Amino acid sequence: MSYPPLAELAARVERFQEVLKSRGMDGALLLQGADLVYFCGTTQSAHLYVPARGRALFMIRRSKERVDPTLVPAEVVPLRRPEEIPGLLADRGLAMPEVLGMELDVLPVNLFRRYEKIFPGQIVDCSLQIRELRAVKSAYEIGLLKESAAMMDGVFARIPEMLREGICELELAARVEAAARCAGHMGLIRVRGFNQEFFWGCLLAGPSGGVPSYFDSPLGGPGFTPAFPFGVGKHSIAPGDPVMVDYVGVANGYQVDMTRVFALGYLPGDLLKAHEVAVSIQNALVAAARPGVTGGELYELALTMAAGAGLAEHFMGYGDRVRFVGHGIGLELNELPVLARGVKEKLQAGMVMAVEPKFIFPDRGAVGIENTFVVGERGLERLTSYPDEVVIV
Amino acid sequence: MSYPPLAELAARVERFQEVLKSRGMDGALLLQGADLVYFCGTTQSAHLYVPARGRALFMIRRSKERVDPTLVPAEVVPLRRPEEIPGLLADRGLAMPEVLGMELDVLPVNLFRRYEKIFPGQIVDCSLQIRELRAVKSAYEIGLLKESAAMMDGVFARIPEMLREGICELELAARVEAAARCAGHMGLIRVRGFNQEFFWGCLLAGPSGGVPSYFDSPLGGPGFTPAFPFGVGKHSIAPGDPVMVDYVGVANGYQVDMTRVFALGYLPGDLLKAHEVAVSIQNALVAAARPGVTGGELYELALTMAAGAGLAEHFMGYGDRVRFVGHGIGLELNELPVLARGVKEKLQAGMVMAVEPKFIFPDRGAVGIENTFVVGERGLERLTSYPDEVVIV
Known part of the structure; x- marks a missing residue:
């Protein structure tokens, strides 16, 4: 306290x-x-x-x-x-x-x-x-962000032991959320603005990852009631399903956002390849995102790389795609800066943001990566550290 | 779905x-x-x-x-x-x-x-x-409320097996929340209005139950970070601690609110007695709350009974007490009607509300009861049905 x-x-x-x-x-x-x-x-x-x-x-x-x-x-x-x-x-x-x-x-x-x-x-x-x-965090704030990141790294490290064939998305989510809560997740995710209904994140397996979101997000999940058509559904997880785990962690007021993909047994080759493209986009942004670069430039870099890999139409949604690849984060989930089409504001050292290149495949699911970073003089410094690769269990 | x-x-x-x-x-x-x-x-x-x-x-x-x-x-x-x-x-x-x-x-x-x-x-x-x-629910809506109530009755029935000496409030809360999530809790609790930061409810043991709330509630808990000073803390649960579990359950958009008190081994006699007074206030309101009665009349009835038991200064807070004993509930946690001082609006058949007479004892904790009811022609009809008595484990 x-x-x-x-x-x-x-x-x-x-x-x-x-x-x-x-x-x-x-x-x-x-x-x-x-x-x-x-x-x-x-x-x-x-x-x-x-x-x-x-x-x-x-x-x-x-x-x-x-x-x-x-x-x-x-x-x-x-x-x-x-x-x-x-x-x-x-x-x-x-x-x-x-x-x-x-x-x-x-x-x-x-x-x-x-x-x-x-x-x-x-x-x-x-x-x-x-x-x-x-938007510009102090050393003290970055220390708090590191605490939240360490908490979530620990939670993600426990997911492989929780995943087994036939487990329902919702049950897996309950286990992940309980682990996060025990580790000190404060529960409340703050999202600034009107009508921002959100709960912790999404755990989306197979086709659930391909459902378009109703808010400005590459994926949002089906939910399991029309009264809240967001987040985890009740799909039974099968071998080969990409299990995208996208959670916001907050131990002390400061949030980190991270996404990893898990799978039982295997993941189809084209999805594995798309995941690798997402990681390479992330890594390019890590190197390019320095003070003075704009959020718009970084979005275009990401989109160009996605297109170069032949994946433009799957990038950050399918059909109704969103035009961003990252967002500021801290006390709230939707802080400045935004890495989005047309954004002219320049990055400053100390800004903190989640970078989340993702690819969506209708009926099959989502792959991609998300980590939370601090803008440093020589690019992005990483706060969340669990390995980026798809985890095959 | x-x-x-x-x-x-x-x-x-x-x-x-x-x-x-x-x-x-x-x-x-x-x-x-x-x-x-x-x-x-x-x-x-x-x-x-x-x-x-x-x-x-x-x-x-x-x-x-x-x-x-x-x-x-x-x-x-x-x-x-x-x-x-x-x-x-x-x-x-x-x-x-x-x-x-x-x-x-x-x-x-x-x-x-x-x-x-x-x-x-x-x-x-x-x-x-x-x-x-x-505020006035249809038969269809009451059916959905009954689903949420049955879900939460099932979750509360599992709490005795989760409670053991030395367990930290937060860990117990994580288990209760995971059970609720597995049972189909949709996660999001809707609270109407600006700045309504809320997470599921409170699980407050011993002194945590005596901490004054920062919002208009008889209890709110300390939280475990000043960034969100609400809800569960990290108190290690000891024999004799009242463990107040106050959660909002929602399976399908429609919320029920319920509170029960558990204890390890025993509960001090004066707290047990106060709990019985709370249950008797609830039962008096169940009989009195008919169409045409006002929320203000019901609040005064509850306060009069609390005072008659010598517990007025502990009723619905201590020091900075709140002046209500119940609230409408449905798609949102803070619906009409309100059972509060001065409320002149009359109850109508089909209104749904949580009735929550509670007593707060600084440094010792909270006891009391909360159930969700429908207003019927002959008084309140109960939706949540887990027994009202303190559960000694």
């Missing part, structure tokens, strides 16, 4: 204050769980007010008694209703913001209208600024 | 159309996963337009190929971008709505502004109307 160092948290708040000043915001009022964890080390039912200048204010409805004020880079005060915020600011000599940043990418309209009454100035979106700050 | 009957889905859409007419809305545009499941039987990346009069339109970005149009009470069409919606309406002779309902309780501001440009008329909130419709 270790808490982030206060200096680390304070530095994050200071960097955000610089951004607020440069963007003409007088302050920001943050509510979202992941953002509170980023700036305060924990989440509660709370508001964090960060003035462009001055000390931040962590206003907690519940549970104030669960927050140690000496660990937080803000004054910690109780708050019953957001309507009390102007009074709390005035008591501290903080002016009411004329331009207030809020997380308008996630804040619902009905709630927003309540804040509009409380803050008569202009309310603008500050979510992109927060996401950009959060 | 059974799909709801078309007549069932069509009746839901028709009831919603009646509500739209009565509220002066010309149509509603729905995006949220649970609402799409309710009206269309499944969720995709999609928009459902329900005109007050005429045939609904299910516009799917992905994956249209995963939806069988003969199963859905709407015309199914592809949609790349929401800006195409006016054209799709015009093609079908549907007028652009002057007053359009949307789910403004969950729709984020940035997305809303995009829809404001597409729909120049007035956009109003229709979420309460949908939640009111969804």
